[in-house]
Amino acid sequence: MQDFSGLPQPFGRAEAAGAGFTVRGVERAAVSGHLTRLAPSLYAVRSAWEELAPWVRHAQLARAAVRLTPDAMVSHLSLAVLMGLPHPAYTVSKVSMTLLDDRRTSRADEWRQFHRGRTPPGHVVVASRRAHLTPTRTVVDCARDLHPRDALAIMDAAMRRGLTSLPQLRDMRRHQRQLPGISGVDTLLRICDPLRENWLESASAWAVHASGLPAGVPQVTVLDAAGRFVARVDALWPELGVVGEADGRGKYEIGAEPGEGTDVFSIMRTAIHEQREREDRLGDLGLVVCRWGQRDALAMTPLADRLRSAIERAEPARVTARYRCSCCSRDLTDCAGATRIARLGA
Numbered sequence: 001m002q003d004f005s006g007l008p009q010p011f012g013r014a015e016a017a018g019a020g021f022t023v024r025g026v027e028r029a030a031v032s033g034h035l036t037r038l039a040p041s042l043y044a045v046r047s048a049w050e051e052l053a054p055w056v057r058h059a060q061l062a063r064a065a066v067r068l069t070p071d072a073m074v075s076h077l078s079l080a081v082l083m084g085l086p087h088p089a090y091t092v093s094k095v096s097m098t099l100l101d102d103r104r105t106s107r108a109d110e111w112r113q114f115h116r117g118r119t120p121p122g123h124v125v126v127a128s129r130r131a132h133l134t135p136t137r138t139v140v141d142c143a144r145d146l147h148p149r150d151a152l153a154i155m156d157a158a159m160r161r162g163l164t165s166l167p168q169l170r171d172m173r174r175h176q177r178q179l180p181g182i183s184g185v186d187t188l189l190r191i192c193d194p195l196r197e198n199w200l201e202s203a204s205a206w207a208v209h210a211s212g213l214p215a216g217v218p219q220v221t222v223l224d225a226a227g228r229f230v231a232r233v234d235a236l237w238p239e240l241g242v243v244g245e246a247d248g249r250g251k252y253e254i255g256a257e258p259g260e261g262t263d264v265f266s267i268m269r270t271a272i273h274e275q276r277e278r279e280d281r282l283g284d285l286g287l288v289v290c291r292w293g294q295r296d297a298l299a300m301t302p303l304a305d306r307l308r309s310a311i312e313r314a315e316p317a318r319v320t321a322r323y324r325c326s327c328c329s330r331d332l333t334d335c336a337g338a339t340r341i342a343r344l345g346a
Contacts, residue, residue, distance in 0.1 A: 001034050009060055010044035012068045039110035042068075054091040055081060065095040065112055066130060072097040072114060073124075075133050076141045083135060083163070086153040086199040088146065089298060098133065098141075117179065135163035140172040143188050144181035148210070149297070152188050153202035159194035166192070195219045195327055200246045201234055203297040211304035216244050220332060221324040222282065230281050230321070238323055238332060241316035243282055244307065245291045247275075286318035 002025055007015060016026050026043060029035040036046040042064065049057065062078040074082060076096035081087050094113040108114060123137040133141075139158045143151040158164045166189065173185050191209055195218040196202045208215060216235030222243070224230055235244035279289045290310035296302040325335035 001032070002029060004029065004035060004043070004045050005048065008064065008067070009048060010038050010042050010064050012064070013041040013043070015067070016043070042111060055087050058087075058091060058095070061111060062095045065097060069097060069112065071101070072099045072112075073119075073131055073133055075115060075138065076145055079133060079138045080142055080154050083138065083158075085157045086150070086202070088150040089294070100131075120175075136168045136172050139164055139169060140176055140185060143185045144176070144179060148184065148188060149203040149206040150199075151185075152192060152206050153196075153199040155188055155192045156194055156196045156202045157199075159192065160196070191215060193218050197234075198246075200294055200297060203294075204235070204244070204246045204292065204303060207297050207300040207303045208307065210300060211307075213304060213307055214240070216242075217325075217332065219326040221326055221329075222285070222287070223322040223324060224285060225320045225322065227322065230285065231278050232326060233282075236323060236332075237311070239316065240311050241287055241314040241319045242307070242310045243287050243289045245275075245289060246297070247291055247293050282321075285321040286315065287321055288314040 002021060004011070004016070004021070004026075007019055013023060013026060017023065026035065030037050030043060033046060035043045036049055037043055038049075038061070044060075052060065058078065059081050062074050062082050065072075065074055065078070073079075074095060075098040077087070077092060078096040094108065094111055096113050096115065098115045098117060098119060100119070119133070119137075123134055124131050125134055126132070135158050139155050142154050145151075146154070155169070159166065159169075169189060169192075173182065173189065176182050176185075187209070191205060193205070196205060197219065201218060205215065205218070214237060216237050218235055219232065220236040220238075221232050222230045222236070231243075233243045234246045236242070237244070282289055288310045290307050292303045292306055296306065323332035324330065325332050328335055
């Protein structure tokens with residue numbers, strides 16, 4: 001059997017021909033099951049392809065689309081994935097692309113979805129002799145098309161990494177003011193925050209907002225009355241005396257030493273023990289800790305119910321904790337970002 005592993009995965013029939021493989025040889029490998037046919041004239045080595053995680057496959061498809069589609073640019077969620085920005089909990093089958101002009105008559109095929117829209121030169125950067133949409137354009141495209149929790153995660157992460165800024169996003173929103181879905185971007189621009197550290201924290205912030213609950217301040221350092229460090233929490237409602245912790249399995253794997261208790265269950269047992277000790281220390285300061293996971297954030301109602309219960313149990317007058325902002329290390333009341341978030345919950 002011919003070895004196709006040296007080709008980019010997936011590869012087009014023309015790419016195989018350029019590497020010396022015949023059309024008959026490619027088709028014979030597909031019929032035998034050595035190759036999987038992902039779309040007409042698009043193939044991958046089956047064994048290697050099936051080992052990839054779904055979103056890794058999508059990224060590979062997007063890279064193939066860059067190579068094989070000269071009249072369009074990868075865009076929307078597909079480009080966000082290539083940028084390493086957060087992706088939804090579900091997967092999508094087709095690569096999103098924005099056409100360079102309107103000459104193409106078909107809008108989609110088996111593996112690509114084509115979008116039309118004005119693309120001024122300022123929305124494009126050229127790297128490695130290829131045109132790419134800017135991160136700012138990509139974030140707003142995603143914000144128009146995706147569920148708000150996923151769009152917020154992409155927006156928060158792009159800002160956190162310095163790929164875009166709030167003023168740039170607002171300018172792009174004004175440029176796209178006549179496009180479908182643009183009105184929903186306004187809410188995301190009000191509640192976005194680069195201090196959130198992952199998809200779950202952003203999705204949780206959306207669930208809190210959609211439930212009509214006050215916004216929490218992300219990533220706050222909690223000190224005791226003497227100014228000693230106690231914890232850094234995912235979210236804080238300082239006026240309510242409530243701490244929010246978004247717990248995902250991925251958090252348990254952070255910081256594990258290779259070869260030393262790195263199986264997931266061992267890591268989780270250690271993390272749960274540390275969480276209990278940490279929660280006890282926060283409780284000693286009068287704070288009520290509210291925990292939730294990915295399923296709670298996706299369903300939204302369970303997260304909201306847990307938070308409401310925590311608010312009802314809290315006694316803000318008993319809290320002796322002090323708070324410091326993680327972005328500037330100032331007292332929380334002196335941080336402009338924290339003050340902005342607090343106003344959202346007012």
